[in-house]
Amino acid sequence: xxxxxxILSVTSLAAVELIYYSIHWLIKQKAQHSNWLLNWKDPxxxxxxxxxxxxxxxxxxxxxxxxxxxxSTGTTTSGSASASGTASAMYKVLIFPDESVVCxxxxxxxxxxxxxxxxxxxxxxxxxxxxxxxTKKTIDVCVFTISCRDLAQxxxxxxxxxxxxxxxxxxxxxxxxxxxxxTFRSAGIQVRHNRSSFFMHHKFVLIDNAxxxxxxxxxxxxxxxxxxxxxxxxxxxxxxxxxxxxFTKLWxxxxxxxxxx
Ligand SMILES: [Zn+2]
Numbered sequence: 456x457x458x459x460x461x462i463l464s465v466t467s468l469a470a471v472e473l474i475y476y477s478i479h480w481l482i483k484q485k486a487q488h489s490n491w492l493l494n495w496k497d498p499x500x501x502x503x504x505x506x507x508x509x510x511x512x513x514x515x516x517x518x519x520x521x522x523x524x525x526x527s528t529g530t531t532t533s534g535s536a537s538a539s540g541t542a543s544a545m546y547k548v549l550i551f552p553d554e555s556v557v558c559x560x561x562x563x564x565x566x567x568x569x570x571x572x573x574x575x576x577x578x579x580x581x582x583x584x585x586x587x588x589x590t591k592k593t594i595d596v597c598v599f600t601i602s603c604r605d606l607a608q609x610x611x612x613x614x615x616x617x618x619x620x621x622x623x624x625x626x627x628x629x630x631x632x633x634x635x636x637x638t639f640r641s642a643g644i645q646v647r648h649n650r651s652s653f654f655m656h657h658k659f660v661l662i663d664n665a666x667x668x669x670x671x672x673x674x675x676x677x678x679x680x681x682x683x684x685x686x687x688x689x690x691x692x693x694x695x696x697x698x699x700x701x702f703t704k705l706w707x708x709x710x711x712x713x714x715x716x
Pocket of ligand 1: 558560561566567568571572573574575
């Protein structure tokens with residue numbers, strides 16, 4: 456009798472301890488995973504800028520920035536940098552392909568499937584999704600091809616949560632197999648495109664007009680798990696500005712009223 460009680464007690468204690476350390480480990484993993492992003496949440500609050508355009512016919516723009524933030528993430532692919540002796544900005548480089556597809560539920564801390572077939576490790580797509588999920592007010596996507604359902608769903612989620620989502624893409628790629636443009640339009644997200652015989656070949660994203668993501672990466676699953684691709688993410692205002700101007704220019708150029716001319 457007493458032997459059974461003792462064995463039961465020891466077993467229960469071991470189980471409780473196991474659960475405690477499992478939860479502790481999960482919290483620690485999550486904290487490490489998103490640590491570098493903490494400094495991205497509100498870049499506008501740590502830096503200010505003043506800009507002046509030298510000419511409306513060129514993209515030349517002079518800016519100066521001041522910043523109170525000098526933090527670095529300490530990883531090999533991210534950190535801080537000083538541009539021309541002005542701002543200290545955050546940056547991160549993402550390299551694709553990922554070895555496996557990241558678990559979106561794990562990123563939210565809500566995957567409890569021990570047999571989950573998706574990756575619970577840190578991946579480039581996971582880092583990209585976390586940056587996108589950090590959007591507060593606006594996200595401007597200017598990407599040649601968008602067929603990756605995971606990334607498309609992130610934009611739909613933002614739109615449903617009140618974020619202003621604007622998308623510019625290439626006119627021909629809209630009809631490509633797996634294109635998510637129909638998904639965006641069904642959700643009520645504004646999409647504009649070129650009708651030129653030349654490509655709208657950009658692959659950049661602006662978040663809250665304060666963070667730019669740019670590189671070779673098209674929003675396709677082939678780019679996530681197959682191709683050699685790169686993305687540079689930075690909140691350096693000197694770099695963000697030309698992309699902001701380009702998006703504004705193309706958004707006006709591809710307005711439906713212009714396309715009918
Ligand atoms: Zn999972």
